[in-house]
Amino acid sequence: MKSNPPAAGERRAEFAALYERHNRELWALAYARWMDADLALDIAQEAFMRLWKHWEAGEEDIQNPRAWLLRVARNLAEDYAKSSFRRNGTTPPQLMNGVKSRDPMPLESMEKAEAFAMIRATLEDLPQADRDILTLRYALEYDATQIADLLGINATAVHMRLSRARQRLADRLTAQGTTAIP
Amino acid sequence: MNTTKPLPNPAGDDLDRLFAAYFQAEMPTRWPPAPRPWLDMPRVANTSPKTDSSHRSRWALAASVALLVGSCWYLSGHISDGQPKKPFDPDGTASPSVIDKNLGKGKPDPKAAPIPGMP
Numbered sequence: 001m002k003s004n005p006p007a008a009g010e011r012r013a014e015f016a017a018l019y020e021r022h023n024r025e026l027w028a029l030a031y032a033r034w035m036d037a038d039l040a041l042d043i044a045q046e047a048f049m050r051l052w053k054h055w056e057a058g059e060e061d062i063q064n065p066r067a068w069l070l071r072v073a074r075n076l077a078e079d080y081a082k083s084s085f086r087r088n089g090t091t092p093p094q095l096m097n098g099v100k101s102r103d104p105m106p107l108e109s110m111e112k113a114e115a116f117a118m119i120r121a122t123l124e125d126l127p128q129a130d131r132d133i134l135t136l137r138y139a140l141e142y143d144a145t146q147i148a149d150l151l152g153i154n155a156t157a158v159h160m161r162l163s164r165a166r167q168r169l170a171d172r173l174t175a176q177g178t179t180a181i182p
Numbered sequence: 183m184n185t186t187k188p189l190p191n192p193a194g195d196d197l198d199r200l201f202a203a204y205f206q207a208e209m210p211t212r213w214p215p216a217p218r219p220w221l222d223m224p225r226v227a228n229t230s231p232k233t234d235s236s237h238r239s240r241w242a243l244a245a246s247v248a249l250l251v252g253s254c255w256y257l258s259g260h261i262s263d264g265q266p267k268k269p270f271d272p273d274g275t276a277s278p279s280v281i282d283k284n285l286g287k288g289k290p291d292p293k294a295a296p297i298p299g300m301p
Binding site for chain 2: 027041138139
């Protein structure tokens with residue numbers, strides 16, 4: 001059922017509040033899909049832009065903006081797989097061997113960078129569900145209830161999945177000799 | 183299943199610290215501010231009033247068309263076959279040029295019809 005649209009100022013405030021609350025969640029899910037922090041930022045921003053367009057078009061009310069945004073972000077992340085950018089295999093210039101270039105790279109950082117590159121490569125081989133839950137736990141530091149709420153599963157499943165995902169990642173990294181921050 | 187078992191702690195053992203360090207390094211150091219789409223995208227047409235410039239251009243177009251039609255109508259009433267059309271002259275007070283032009287039209291040629299009894 002449609003209700004009267006809120007005033008412009010009220011709507012902008014609501015938009016900003018939604019962004020503050022959910023921007024990182026959208027980033028985390030997009031990041032877990034592609035392991036690309038900058039692409040994840042773009043996807044999160046685009047999802048919010050689509051929310052605004054949806055409001056402006058006066059389409060049906062969104063009862064749960066968080067769920068709507070998460071769904072749009074997931075779809076955008078999937079759409080990226082079909083884009084020409086992805087198909088052509090172009091590597092963003094800011095990425096090199098999976099290591100971000102924005103930080104200085106003194107010799108003592110090289111080992112850490114290599115370890116991180118190895119984690120990235122290993123994560124890319126893990127199932128999507130593993131990457132989702134690991135990102136929410138270690139990047140956003142969400143607890144089981146928060147993760148369960150976002151992924152639409154119960155807390156027990158969160159414990160089980162996280163434990164297994166962590167073990168898979170640890171096993172593969174240990175097999176490659178990476179067990180701690182260098 | 184014991185749901186009270188704590189989750190892996192990002193500050194726990196070496197591997198947890200490694201994972202946490204990796205993900206924290208991947209996260210943006212500065213999150214971009216909320217987009218302000220109301221500044222970037224035009225409003226949807228059916229929700230915004232027509233602008234003044236739109237009204238002005240429409241009025242200018244209407245006035246131009248009216249002027250063009252009026253001019254055509256005016257000129258078609260005053261020009262015929264490339265010559266200016268003269269007003270109706272029921273009492274014969276038209277200018278001499280009109281009389282000269284029509285002189286001889288519709289009348290018999292005096293040379294073509296001989297008069298009986300004349301050489």
